Amino acid sequence: MWRLGFFFHEMGFGLLSIFLPLYVIAIGGSLAEIGIMTASALFMAIPASFLWGYVCDKTKHYKRYVLLSFLTSTIILYLFTLTTNLGLLIIMYAAMSFLHIAHEPPKNVLIAELYSHKDWKRSFAFYEGFTEAGWLIGLVLGFLTSAYPAVFSFQILDVKTLPLLLCSVLNLIAFCLSLILVTDPLFVFERGLVNLEKSVDFACHGVFLASRLLGGEIVSEKLRKENLGAFCFGLALFSLATSILFTPMPIFVSNIVRAAALPSSIVFAIFVLNSGGGVLGYLLAGARSEGRAGKAAIGRVVILRSFLSFLLVVVLQFPAFNVMFVTTILILMGLGYAIFLVYVLSLSMELIPSGKTGLFNALIGVGGACGSLIGPFLAQTFGSLGFTYVFVTAGTLFLVSYVAFRVLM
Numbered sequence: 001m002w003r004l005g006f007f008f009h010e011m012g013f014g015l016l017s018i019f020l021p022l023y024v025i026a027i028g029g030s031l032a033e034i035g036i037m038t039a040s041a042l043f044m045a046i047p048a049s050f051l052w053g054y055v056c057d058k059t060k061h062y063k064r065y066v067l068l069s070f071l072t073s074t075i076i077l078y079l080f081t082l083t084t085n086l087g088l089l090i091i092m093y094a095a096m097s098f099l100h101i102a103h104e105p106p107k108n109v110l111i112a113e114l115y116s117h118k119d120w121k122r123s124f125a126f127y128e129g130f131t132e133a134g135w136l137i138g139l140v141l142g143f144l145t146s147a148y149p150a151v152f153s154f155q156i157l158d159v160k161t162l163p164l165l166l167c168s169v170l171n172l173i174a175f176c177l178s179l180i181l182v183t184d185p186l187f188v189f190e191r192g193l194v195n196l197e198k199s200v201d202f203a204c205h206g207v208f209l210a211s212r213l214l215g216g217e218i219v220s221e222k223l224r225k226e227n228l229g230a231f232c233f234g235l236a237l238f239s240l241a242t243s244i245l246f247t248p249m250p251i252f253v254s255n256i257v258r259a260a261a262l263p264s265s266i267v268f269a270i271f272v273l274n275s276g277g278g279v280l281g282y283l284l285a286g287a288r289s290e291g292r293a294g295k296a297a298i299g300r301v302v303i304l305r306s307f308l309s310f311l312l313v314v315v316l317q318f319p320a321f322n323v324m325f326v327t328t329i330l331i332l333m334g335l336g337y338a339i340f341l342v343y344v345l346s347l348s349m350e351l352i353p354s355g356k357t358g359l360f361n362a363l364i365g366v367g368g369a370c371g372s373l374i375g376p377f378l379a380q381t382f383g384s385l386g387f388t389y390v391f392v393t394a395g396t397l398f399l400v401s402y403v404a405f406r407v408l409m
Contacts, residue, residue: 003127005178006107007134009070012077012170014138018271019163021250027084031248035376037090038247041097042369046362048098053105053358062106063182069103070175072096077168081161101365105357112349113185120346122286128341129282136275141166143268227407228351232363234404235344238302239364241397242337243371244390245309248379249330252387256322270327277331281338298347301340302402308333309395313388 021034056062076096080089107127115123142163250267257266308329315325348360378393379386 002110002178002181002183003130004181005066005070005174005176006103006127006131007174008170008177009073009103009174010131010134011138011141012073012167012174014135014275015142015163015170016077016138016167017135018139018250018268019142019167022254022267023163024086024089025251027086029086031251031376031380033086033090034251035247035373037086037093038243038372039369040090040094042243042365042372044094044098045101046365046369048101049105049358049361049365050356051358052102053356053361056106056109057354057357060184062110062184063178065102065106066178066182067175069100070171070178072099074168074171074175077164077171080164081168101361104361108345108349108360109357110182110185117350120349121342124345125282125286125342128338128345129279129286132275132278132282132338136272136279138170139268139272139275143265143272230404230407231344231347231351232359234302234401234407235348235360236363236367237397237401237404238305238340239367240371240374241305241309241367241394241401243368244375244378244397245371245394247372247375248387248390251379252390253326253330256319256326259319260323262323266323270323270330273327274330274334277334278338281335282342284335285339285342297339298343299402299405301336302398302405304336305333305340306395306398306402308336309391309398312391313395316388 020037024034024037025031052065056065073096076092076099079092083089111123111127112120250271253270254264254267257264257270312326312329315322315329318325345360352359374393375390378389382389
């Protein structure tokens with residue numbers, strides 16, 4: 001039940017994720033300004049991730065930071081409705097990002113400490129699938145509001161700001177529910193036990209191999225320990241490629257929908273299907289095996305994302321079927337990302353020591369911030385070939401990320 005507030009929070013941000021880029025364009029902004037807005041928010045989230053991760057582990061209090069995140073998001077999203085000044089919107093969006101990220105490290109710790117290690121993957125999968133359903137409903141709300149022409153004409157102030165007001169109200173509901181339902185764990189020790197268990201297992205396996213060597217046996221197996229550096233590098237690169245690909249994606253989808261003479265509400269419908277693929281991915285991830293088979297799934301998903309990114313370049317050569325092909329690719333990307341996120345989240349709680357919980361979100365923030373600048377820049381600078389450069393760059397970076405994760409495995 002404690003996840004219910006997060007469900008409404010994700011519903012609000014699902015609506016915001018697609019509406020905000022379209023809103024910026026509608027009030028006279030550009031792709032570059034969308035990139036600046038997104039990058040400034042993500043850069044602010046990097047130190048914030050370290051701060052909130054350290055503070056929540058230091059104090060052993062987690063609920064208060066979840067409440068801080070949801071309440072400040074409510075207030076700032078309401079303030080969004082009071083201005084159309086792009087400079088002010090960028091500043092407020094960056095400030096919201098710094099405070100909004102406060103719920104992420106505590107959420108990861110709550111899952112890790114409230115459930116045993118063997119249930120981590122299933123628990124992360126359930127949480128992500130449940131909140132992804134909220135994100136999907138937020139996209140449906142965006143679809144319904146955009147189905148009315150007046151919403152995208154931006155001529156009536158109350159109608160123009162309706163999605164922003166909805167986002168604010170949904171975060172207020174999330175705050176109220178979390179105030180009642182979220183509780184701090186009585187004891188915080190599960191991650192410590194897991195680290196101790198992994199160290200003992202590593203030492204025992206080393207002694208076992210050494211005894212076989214001393215006994216005259218030929219041992220081909222290598223003693224390997226998970227490489228935290230490779231994990232961090234691979235995660236940052238994956239985030240970079242994802243951000244390059246998806247920051248300008250709403251504009252790309254909007255362009256192909258317009259070229260196909262379809263209503264603008266179809267943009268939200270496509271991202272609803274993308275989110276639906278994510279929900280299916282979380283269901284699959286919760287049922288998959290653990291151990292090395294689970295780690296191998298990380299590499300397979302990264303390769304899939306690379307292939308699908310390059311496939312988008314091919315799709316551009318068949319304009320008559322753009323909408324259908326792009327929708328299918330986004331569904332598969334959503335499914336793959338869900339499986340990837342569950343396994344890297346679970347693995348991060350094993351590899352990242354207590355007190356540095358925010359490192360996971362900081363790495364995603366570093367890649368995301370850089371990618372949110374690079375993606376729109378490529379799309380806008382190279383004219384008709386802009387999105388081709390976006391897709392090729394993202395696909396290449398996914399390949400490099402795969403190499404890093406191979407070192408980890």
